[in-house]
Amino acid sequence: MSSLPMSIAVEQAxxxxxxxxxxxxxxxxxxxxxxxxxxxxxLGWELAVRAGWSNGRLVPPPSVIYSTFADLAxxxxxxxxxxxxxLRVAAGFALGVVAGTVAGAITGYSALTRRLLDxxxxxxxxxxxxxxxPLFILWFGIFETSKVLLIAVGVFFPVYxxxxxxxxxxxxxxxxxxxxxxxxxxxxxxxxxxxxxxxxYIISLRSGLGLGWMxxxxxxxxxxSEGLGFLLVDGQQLGKPAQIVAAIVAFAIIGKIADxxxxxxxxxxxxxxxxxxxRGGEA
Amino acid sequence: xxxxxxxxxxxxxxxxxxxxxxxxxxxGEIVAVVGGSGCGKSTLLRAISGxxxxxxxxxxxxxxxxxxPHEKIGIVFQEPRLLPWLTVADNVGFGLADRxxxxxxxxxxxxxxxxxxxxxxxxxxxELSGGxxxxxxxxxxxxxxxxxxxxxxxFSALDAFTRADLQDHVLDLWAELRPTLILVTxxxxxxxxxxxxxxxMRPRPGRIFEQIEDDLPRPxxxxxxxxxxxxxxxLAALDRSLDRxxxxxxxxxxxxxxxxxxx
Numbered sequence: 001m002s003s004l005p006m007s008i009a010v011e012q013a014x015x016x017x018x019x020x021x022x023x024x025x026x027x028x029x030x031x032x033x034x035x036x037x038x039x040x041x042x043l044g045w046e047l048a049v050r051a052g053w054s055n056g057r058l059v060p061p062p063s064v065i066y067s068t069f070a071d072l073a074x075x076x077x078x079x080x081x082x083x084x085x086x087l088r089v090a091a092g093f094a095l096g097v098v099a100g101t102v103a104g105a106i107t108g109y110s111a112l113t114r115r116l117l118d119x120x121x122x123x124x125x126x127x128x129x130x131x132x133x134p135l136f137i138l139w140f141g142i143f144e145t146s147k148v149l150l151i152a153v154g155v156f157f158p159v160y161x162x163x164x165x166x167x168x169x170x171x172x173x174x175x176x177x178x179x180x181x182x183x184x185x186x187x188x189x190x191x192x193x194x195x196x197x198x199x200x201y202i203i204s205l206r207s208g209l210g211l212g213w214m215x216x217x218x219x220x221x222x223x224x225s226e227g228l229g230f231l232l233v234d235g236q237q238l239g240k241p242a243q244i245v246a247a248i249v250a251f252a253i254i255g256k257i258a259d260x261x262x263x264x265x266x267x268x269x270x271x272x273x274x275x276x277x278x279r280g281g282e283a
Numbered sequence: 284x285x286x287x288x289x290x291x292x293x294x295x296x297x298x299x300x301x302x303x304x305x306x307x308x309x310x311g312e313i314v315a316v317v318g319g320s321g322c323g324k325s326t327l328l329r330a331i332s333g334x335x336x337x338x339x340x341x342x343x344x345x346x347x348x349x350x351x352p353h354e355k356i357g358i359v360f361q362e363p364r365l366l367p368w369l370t371v372a373d374n375v376g377f378g379l380a381d382r383x384x385x386x387x388x389x390x391x392x393x394x395x396x397x398x399x400x401x402x403x404x405x406x407x408x409x410e411l412s413g414g415x416x417x418x419x420x421x422x423x424x425x426x427x428x429x430x431x432x433x434x435x436x437x438f439s440a441l442d443a444f445t446r447a448d449l450q451d452h453v454l455d456l457w458a459e460l461r462p463t464l465i466l467v468t469x470x471x472x473x474x475x476x477x478x479x480x481x482x483x484m485r486p487r488p489g490r491i492f493e494q495i496e497d498d499l500p501r502p503x504x505x506x507x508x509x510x511x512x513x514x515x516x517x518l519a520a521l522d523r524s525l526d527r528x529x530x531x532x533x534x535x536x537x538x539x540x541x542x543x544x545x546x
Contacts, residue, residue, distance in 0.1 A: 274409035
């Protein structure tokens, strides 16, 4: 795209001092480019409301959202609800990841357990997870347990599928290297299979985490006295669209941060990857 | 000493890949196995390595029956098969996990030095050229000091120049540790340059067809008349192994013309 001619132009202009500076410049430009559309839309809407073309009651302009957000933050309400939601997601994510990893690892490694377990798990996966809600409430009550378990169910399936698929697709030739060096089963898992599946595992963790955030909203919409989902319902019932949007913005921020933490924690272990994007293919 | 006693292999689909292969290989001997495609030469190597079990007969190393990979047997595959998540040095040291770190480091450094890649120790495998990666794979197989090193068409994916370079390299390494080398190849020049004995196999089912002693003095000159003579004998045996040009005398030009077709 536009990046290529630009970086060439910069290097031609200043070939010696060039590289780092040009790269910084290029990155900044890339980030800014992504902001153009949302900022333009926000400014446009703000102007439209200010000019009186719309009253902005149902779709509050950015300034109102910001002040609502700031108010919620000042009273500590936002932090309180965000923390409650984050803790639920963290607990559900942890449960779902452990269960999904163990189930995926044993079904991926052994054909017998795969034939035994996978059909049932696939059948369960076909059930829309929200269908579990009434049952979970009957079984586990309306408080934290049912919510955390619902999130865990959401996280479980992408992790399970990711781990199983990744283990099954590990290059047979690398497994043979392990055999030639007489690795035990445990060493084979630790020294060959786990590192080989790590990139795919991280991706399944991230999609599991995404589903975790999705399910926490569902769980909180269905009855909670705290949490960002509660803010959503509260905003709907009291007719406060700015509060709803503020909660949505909070979801976006926390979700993005959580995803970033997972990705950043994994990055040091994935430096070996021979990736398309690592070679500048993905701009 | 490595001894094969009537080794046969029948695959589950009924294909008889190998039948009655009996072979004694002296310690430190270099044996090259050549033959048309489907003659079971890779099957033979996998049986010796213990990665596959023979259906009949047995493979014995110093009297021990080989039924699974053995610490005294190393293998280099057709592809380098380096583990992409380990640095070059960690790949070379892969087989030394149970040794103390200091010893491991020392032996890895020595091995990398020997294959001329000391400066690549910290590099990821993705940054190596094909020839460099295969040198690392050879170092990885040699570092546990095996008595037998198996090479399964190790240079077939490399260009001619790199290949000749690596052949010399393997000879240098061999001269140092003197392991038994068993090399499967479809490159007759390679077999004649490296081997003390060239084994020609014939297909369906894979059997030993002929064994040709190669006692040319080392280092061998690929341009010498002696080299050419041995090469022609091997080519003629290959032709006969495929029932092609059955009446051709050794060393005649028809063998040469057939040579282009034998694999």
